[in-house]
Amino acid sequence: AQKVTQAQTEISVVEKEDVTLDCVYETRDTTYYLFWYKQPPSGELVFLIRRNSFDEQNEISGRYSWNFQKSTSSFNFTITASQVVDSAVYFCALSEANQGAQKLVFGQGTRLTINP
Amino acid sequence: DSGVTQTPKHLITATGQRVTLRCSPRSGDLSVYWYQQSLDQGLQFLIQYYNGEERAKGNILERFSAQQFPDLHSELNLSSLELGDSALYFCASSYRGSHTTGELFFGEGSRLTVL
Numbered sequence: 032a033q034k035v036t037q038a039q040t041e042i043s044v045v046e047k048e049d050v051t052l053d054c055v056y057e058t059r060d061t062t063y064y065l066f067w068y069k070q071p072p073s074g075e076l077v078f079l080i081r082r083n084s085f086d087e088q089n090e091i092s093g094r095y096s097w098n099f100q101k102s103t104s105s106f107n108f109t110i111t112a113s114q115v116v117d118s119a120v121y122f123c124a125l126s127e128a129n130q131g132a133q134k135l136v137f138g139q140g141t142r143l144t145i146n147p
Numbered sequence: 148d149s150g151v152t153q154t155p156k157h158l159i160t161a162t163g164q165r166v167t168l169r170c171s172p173r174s175g176d177l178s179v180y181w182y183q184q185s186l187d188q189g190l191q192f193l194i195q196y197y198n199g200e201e202r203a204k205g206n207i208l209e210r211f212s213a214q215q216f217p218d219l220h221s222e223l224n225l226s227s228l229e230l231g232d233s234a235l236y237f238c239a240s241s242y243r244g245s246h247t248t249g250e251l252f253f254g255e256g257s258r259l260t261v262l
Contacts, residue, residue, distance in 0.1 A: 068253075075149065076237060076253035122190065133180075133203040135251065137190035 033058045035125050037138035044113055045146050052108040052141045054123030060084075062128035065099065065106045066135065071119040079121075082106065113145045150174065151254035153238050159260045165226040168257045172219055172240030178202070179221040180241075180251065181213055185234035196221055228261045235259075 034057040044050050067079040082099050090097045094111045110117055120142045124135040150173035160166055172179050181193040192205035196215035215221045235256045
């Protein structure tokens with residue numbers, strides 16, 4: 032069965048600190064897709080990144096970076112030099128190709144608070 | 148702005164009632180997905196339509212139904228409402244029928260409160 036675990040329910044840091052959000056997933060499929068979404072206080076879900084299971088290269092986008100490690104079934108998200116605007120709930124999600132890659136299974140989310 | 152439009156944004160109703168949530172996908176997107184976000188269940192996939200036909204089904208209750216119309220907008224019908232149905236209902240759209248390419252664009256959600 033597919034499952035996504037975000038063990039950190041809440042994280043609070045001071046602005047400019049680096050912060051890493053953990054995501055561990057379970058799947059029996061060899062082809063799958065991993066995602067991160069951001070849900071700011073306004074409520075909408077904002078896409079951040081999609082990764083397929085064959086691409087283990089880490090990715091950096093500005094202050095955001097993602098570390099995908101198949102060996103530990105993890106897809107962690109790091110924000111460098113955090114800013115107050117980064118405050119939001121962050122969701123990691125998984126989609127399996129053998130189910131047509133149509134259903135996103137979300138983790139419970141990590142509420143990140145950046146304090147000025 | 149994702150380009151996905153959901154109405155209404157907020158809805159308050161009583162137990163036993165029926166409501167309809169509406170979603171207009173991004174221009175050109177053929178797939179519409181419905182998700183429910185509640186405090187106890189988190190974000191859960193309900194159902195997907197692709198070009199008017201049901202493509203995938205998740206944890207959708209029998210009291211709930213959905214459809215996608217020829218103009219590609221979709222409606223989620225919730226009937227015999229219970230207190231536990233109070234949640235934020237998201238619609239998302241994508242061009243294709245799966246997540247193998249591109250991203251999923253979410254609307255701002257419809258917040259349903261059942262009293």
